[in-house]
Amino acid sequence: MPAILSRSLAIGLIACFIGSGDARASAIVADAAPAASLADGRVGAVAFESVTPRQIMDFVKRAPSDKAVVTGRLSLPTQAKGPLPAVVILHGSSGVNRGEWMWARRMNALGYASFVVDSFSGRRIAQTERDQTRLSMAADIADAFAALRLLATHPAIDSRRIAVMGFSRGGVAALYSALEPFRKAVIDDGLRFSAHIAFYPSCGIHYASEHLDGAPILMLLGGKDDYTPAAPCVAYADGLQAKGARVTVKTYPDAYHGFDRFTSPHAVPDATSARLCHGEYDLDTGRFTMAGGDGVVSGEAARLAAQACLSRGVTLGGDPEGRAQSPALVADFLKSAFAGER
Template sequence: MLRLISCLFLLLGSSLFPATADVLADLSGEPSGAISFMSITPRGPTELMEGSGTATAIAGALHVPSGTTAPGPAMVIMHGSGGILPGREGAWAQRLNEMGVATFIVDSFTPRGFAATGDDQSRLPLAASVADAFAALNLLATHPKVDPKKIGIMGFSKGGQLALYTALEPFRRSVAKDDLRFALHIAFYSSCSIPYLASRTTQAPIVFLLGQEDDFTPAEHCRRYAAFFESHGSPVSFQIFPNAHHGFDLPTDLRYLPRAQTARKCGLDIELEPRLMARRWDDNSSIPPSGISSYLRTCMERGASYGGNAAALASAIESVRSSVTHHLLARN
């Protein structure tokens, strides 16, 4: 069975999804493998908070561990700006499956007609991927072998931002059905340079897994965001792995990406409530929504390092195992 799962994940790593898959509104029939489902494509956070945007069919890959009988835990897995990569999303899904956790790898890119956004993040609004994560949550909650109260989210880089932003109540209540919320948020090397803030969060546990040498999404920027979540009631685990760069969990050598677009020199809090407003870190001055793009043009840079670190990966595996065991696998 694991060989079949690995083959499917290899296909996912190559961004290959069946274009003719039926769009499913629920998982009551207990399907598995490649699944197409509906989301929306909002143009930004305001449309997302309104629950509006163009209806869009996206894709995912679902696997429920064999032998699962009673409803159990699950993890939504969100890729980064490079899309689904060989040796990352599928590898983490397999590790979680071996722990008894169902997994749903979401592909936000391929169904929308592109493979990556690493050199141009404007190709897809981040709000669209946030909507995708909640659409996956809504769908997973309909599966007879998934406990709706034990669904976590894990993401990498841009997907790490999604793992964090889905803990913000203004986004959750606009897209998630009823009182659905993620039970655990695990963010790998997330960008924290332009974070969204809200007056309320879901107060679910947050796990930051970061690289000390990350020059793409600096780990130190996430200390402020971790403090924000703690101040809003979320238990936070914050780990910075020594000698680790961006993508430290990948089976690749360290390399330099000259075209990678990075916000490492930015510092801007975007407050969602009571109205959308941004505030600079350096002088605490406010910027209206219309001025955010202009500010970003002054601080965005190109070029960053990227590659795996075996020691950091081993530590991350143990951290994920501990968090999942405590928050998803433990009996209430």
């Protein structure tokens, strides 16, 4: 494996992994050239520029990265009276599928604009379920902030009230975009997300910083999730709260990964999970550490540990309680978060 990918491999594994449990993915195709602004008020499919970082600290330090053109679909609620709040929606490792569109419709029904981002198609990636190293998680985070910057130019959208919501891999980006080093890697001014909603993200190997954006965070977890277990995310949330962050955690005790979807729980034998991994990437220092039987290791030993702790075989599928209750919880959370930005 090329050395340039080694650190991306270790951290890319935190994405784990399939974001939905919905089997059918659909690309978002935009015919026009990439848009630097939405000042013309357009809606529908939009192409926009982002970057594809290969190493985390290169991204944080704004080192040159491969350019990328990604797409998204912007939808405004019926009879919208702006400026409106908006929600950026990030998909999991299977790409954009029915679950993301379901949540986009829910956001529109609440009176919010929705912007579903397709991080894969523009990079000619169909899915990363079996190989997360195909795309660094920094790319998803870069796309989230590129989408934020773009939406802030739309005349119908209130730039102070743009939230981000993601699922599994997208949940990782939604969660860790609360860390200031990531925001400052893309955003030059005070623009920030007004709320972060992460459905079943991976927290075993996590990003850390002493500097947060101050926006509230909602984490929705599955108590039986054997793909991205709840316990490390609860511990991560406790750490954020100790730093003064406003974090709400909801765990559905009988729920598996993808609990908000309508598929029945089923086994996926070849899916790779980092459920046995415990590590941290400190964005303030650039130090990557892993915990194991020999204590805490860093550098090359940490990279090797991040590969050795992987396992295969997970369960995906919906949970009646999580599926029924999560929309109202998200709606209440966003109502409060957006009210605080008026």
